Amino acid sequence: METNAQSGPKVITLSANKGGVGKTRMAILIANCLGASGRQVLVMDMDFNNSASFYYLSPEHTDIARTKNIADGLSRETNNLADYALTTDHPGVHLLASSRYLADLRSINEKRLSRMTGLLSGLYDVILVDCQPDYNNLTLNALNAADLIITPVLKDLDSYNAACFLGQKIALDTDKYDAWHITINGYNHQYEAALSGKQKEYLDIYKNEFQRITDPATWFPWTADMNEIKDRKKLLSGQQIRGAVQNPELYQAVIKLSEFCIQDELLERPAVF
Ligand SMILES: Nc1ncnc2c1ncn2[C@@H]1O[C@H](COP(=O)(O)OP(=O)(O)O)[C@@H](O)[C@H]1O
Ligand SMILES: [Mg+2]
8 A cells, every 4th residue: 555654644534425424433433542542643624514523622622723723724735734733632632623614725736635744743643534425626635645545334325336436536536546445334243143134235245346344343333322422512511421432342343443543553442532
């Protein structure tokens, strides 16, 4: 795999041409897990929908994010993106908050981000780029900057079609096809032995269609605990809950996917993240 980060942090891009497949939840969980295990992590929110920013930003940071955000950071190639990052209340996790002014960057060179992340060595071990469910110039920036691209798929036809489309585009428009991996979101290990059924049907199709699927141990179960992560700030007015991941199956999958992201280095098992 080509790596553009000989010296820079490892860049992991979560991208899919479909919303609701789990990109943002995965980015958050991987970031929190790696941060809790002692890594310095930068979450880059490239989605206008703001979901990752909304999760991390405390009310007092929301104002700062109006001037310190990813759109301002990317607006000039001579900028240092670290100057636009905010600290979060998760250990080791930093945020480049989203901005609606990303809209003004629709014609920037598609390799700008990749040149800029190379300058962040020593500051972050890992950068997680959370993309919008779209294929445009910003998505191309996120793909071109990546050492690893992860596309979550659900067990549904539309996420399958969206993943096939993205794979074709990555092959045609970038040199990152070898870095592209599918991961299954919403896998129920209890149905593993079933010889038929929806899960088996999709799994067979995915194994046939996609060259690189992450290890089954990394596949997230379908669990309402994911919603706790989503709603943590919204429902609890900023009150912190430590250890949002209570579900042991989800915890294991997050650890395994995070280890995969850092090239199978073993992580200490953080008690909470
Ligand atoms: N493994 C899962 N189990 C249960 N719900 C999930 C899971 N993954 C995602 N979700 C639900 O789907 C919603 C969309 O997930 P999200 O990460 O925001 O998707 P994306 O970023 O791809 O649009 C989340 O709010 C959550 O409710
Ligand atoms: Mg999202």
